Amino acid sequence: MSKQFSGVWATYEFLDDFCGAIRELRDSGFQRLTTLAPCPRHEIDHALGNPQSRVPFFTLAGMFCGFSLAFTLMTFMSLDWILPVSGKPIVSFPIMGPVLFELSVLCAVWFTLISMIGLILNDLRKHGMPGSKQWKSYRRFTRDRFGLIVPCTQHDLDKVEGILNKFSAEEVNREA
Amino acid sequence: MSNVTYASINDDILHSMRPPGKTWFASMAIILTMLGMGIFAFGYQIRHGMEGSGINNPIGWGVYITNFVFWVGIGHAGTLISAVLFLVRAPFRTSIYRASEAMTVFAVMTAALFPLIHIGRVWNFYWLIPYPNQRLLWVNFKSPLLWDVFAVNTYMSVSILFFLVGLVPDFAVVRDESKGLKRLFYGIAALGFRGTNHEWKHYMRAYLLFAAIATPLVFSVHSIVSWDFAMSSIPGWHTTIFPPYFVAGAIFSGCAMVLTLLLPLRAIFPGFKDIIKMKDMEAMAKMIMFTGVIVTYAYSIEFFIAYYSGAKYEKALFWFRPFGELKFFFFLMVFCNCVSPLPLWIKKIRTNVPALFLISILVNIGMWMERFNIVVTSLAHDFDPYAWGSYTFEWVEIWITIGSFGWFSMWFFIFVKIMPSLAVAELKEALVPPMRSAHHE
Known part of the structure; x- marks a missing residue:
């Protein structure tokens, strides 16, 4: 799965920036987002449209x-x-x-x-994860950083990167 | 939690999990000695039979059943704190629930040993379980003792699962902060958890359901333990007050044990003082005050029922408890459970660490005495004066009781060093998150 991943991942220090980026990405048509957070936050759930568990x-x-x-x-x-x-x-x-x-x-x-x-x-199987060394060695999502993975085509890479940077992403990494 | 940040919580937890020092090893040596005494005495009992315990005719249930009820009671508070207080969103729960849950698991593990020790022929314990056997007979589902087998085993399974599920995100924290073999070990324990929205979504829903399911279990398990007594016809046991009385007593003793364990933990790891605040300890003291009043009321009403019912056997038993030969245990129980928590009504005392610690120990002693009074005095003084008896403590049961404290403490000491003793993810959830703008969303 990781070999097929194409998209962008970014890290954020602040939750409001992070939620802003999620909302804008969803408004722009990127619905298959994966977020990473040190703890569950209702702000992230709201930004993702309150997904329900079965x-x-x-x-x-x-x-x-x-x-x-x-x-x-x-x-x-x-x-x-x-x-x-x-x-x-x-x-x-x-x-x-x-x-x-x-x-x-x-x-x-x-x-x-x-x-x-x-x-x-089942959910993780459906959503791709980056496979780069840089991704694998990044360990701050369980400490104090928020992460956002946006799978997209080569064509959309610039657009996604632009949105992520607009909300002051700390790091933005392309994987294609 | 003004000084506390997401990162500082990780650091404090990792600090508590550093390799143990001399104090830890010295404490462990004492604990293992206690456990060794218990194992030796149990070996002696297997070799020589039940003569080493004070159990006799008519007192067929003695210290072992007292210990069983005591440890189940201790195991009560952890799930109460982790499940019931989770559902009602009590703010003081977050900092104390992990250690309380661990206490529950270890206490129920200890309690589960006592029916096996008590039956004497421990190698036949599996007769309690319904299984197809050569004699083509099944267990008696009309017996409260069998209900207890199901209740305690279910409670133990659910408590262990609740505890381990709660640990998964925190194991992921330790994995990401570690290297080498430690990282591998915690990586396996974390089951690949990374904190994605897909994981949190199902995890949080399942955790809520665990809490919702565990809540009635908290009340059912000690109610069923009380039916071991109340369903019989023995004076002092056959009473409808037992289930709520046992549940209140269990919460009372469990909260006291939480204080007994957490006050030293808070003192040993300085970083924990910012997280386990004095007001959290005070909230536990208030629970002790509240349940202490219920327990005192239950003691009084038992005497009133004995008087008002006109049943002469009940009256005789309740005269025997304060004035019979076992009166020392009765008055020790009354002092520890009814009198010693009273100073907690003064704020200065319930915010004073040594006073809180002392009262928590006294309550633990008192609650052991309560179970001893219920179990032994009723059997010693039932219907027929010709069959009355008395109880003498024997060294084997005393050593086994000491061993049970060693067994419980051993697991708790290991837990503190190999598992996060505070709930990292939930503590972070309770913090104001890092925001660029001044206003929290």
């Missing part, structure tokens, strides 16, 4: 799976080995409450985790 659907699915698993497990086991306790029904729904809850929670959490990893990998 993780909650998987969490809900996990909860249903856990609930069904617990119900099936307890019903099957209670009927397979009849163990009368204090005259209570052999398959008793109220008594299933704690285990139904716990397994629903457990499966929901695992589904959330696995779906989060899967969705991240």
Whole structure:
């Protein structure tokens, strides 16, 4: 993926410059942006148009799976080995409450985790990353700098670079 | 956080992760000695059976179950701080939640050992798990003890996942600030995290869901632990007040343990003082004040219920607790849990580090005593006077208890040196971001 990357990446010191550049790029038709930041910032989300994650659907699915698993497990086991306790029904729904809850929670959490990893990998696969040495050795995005990757054709390189510089980018690097 | 910047947070965290010094090794030597005592005593118990513990007839649950409930309670506050306070956006959470979460994970890891130690024949522990076996029988889903197996294991799994997921962006910070083997190690732990919008988008949503899921779990786990007692018919146990009483007690002891761990941490690493502020510690003290009042109310109402119910067995038990032969443990509990937190109502005391530390230790002692009182006195004094008994501490259970503190502390000391003990990304999120224009967007 990195070998095929064509575009520009830039670094910013200030968040307002960075968000300004994102907005202008999106207004100019560059929608497939990748940003890098030391922490999540709602200003960046707003500039990117508030993208939504699909993780909650998987969490809900996990909860249903856990609930069904617990119900099936307890019903099957209670009927397979009849163990009368204090005259209570052999398959008793109220008594299933704690285990139904716990397994629903457990499966929901695992589904959330696995779906989060899967969705991240899927998104990263779709968005190219620069492959140059300079990119690989740059380590300040987890420290105190904001980064912007703009995939574009050779034809658009000048235009993108112009926008990035207009918002006082600290460094602008072309990769083609 | 006026002096704190994105870069200074990274520097402070990396400073705390430098190779350990003499004090760390000396502390670790003491901790490992404690752990060694526990392992030796456990080995003795496996060789000679339960005679080394004070467990007898009728007191079938003793120090081990007391330790189990105590450590689950300690494990409560971490998830409360990291999940519940995340949902309500409490400002004091950010600086303390990572260490509290680590405390939760290690406390639940410690708690999970005690049912195994208590059952004696530890090699048969897997009988607790529903699995197809040669005798074609299944576990009893109508037993609260089995619910507890599910509750504690779920709580442990969720706490560990919540803790590790929270660490991923911070491992990426350490990776990018390191070289060589250290970079490789933290690179693997960071799972390739770089801080892109694609990662943050799913990560933050998943983290919010983790918090939302963990919140009812915080309340359910200790409620289910309380049902181990409340679902039985023993006087002193069979009461509907137990779930909220146990949850409040767990938060009380957990917050005290957070102070016991964080006050020294703050003193050892000077950079942390700018991040873990006194007002954060004061907020924990306020939680102790609040839950301390609930616990005191629960103690009082238990006596009132015993009197008002007219049940003679309840009355006899609640007479036995303050006036019977185990009264020392009762009054120590009342002093530590009801009296010792009272000075915290004075601002000067709850902003004084030595006073806070001392009170947190007393609360921890008191909450251990509370569990001991619940477990042992009720069994010692049930329905039939002919079957009443008493409890004597034996060296094996004392050593195993000391060993459990060694086990817990060992993990915490290792954690402080190999993992970021403050949440880097979240601390940065709480800062005013670097802006060229004067006004924050």
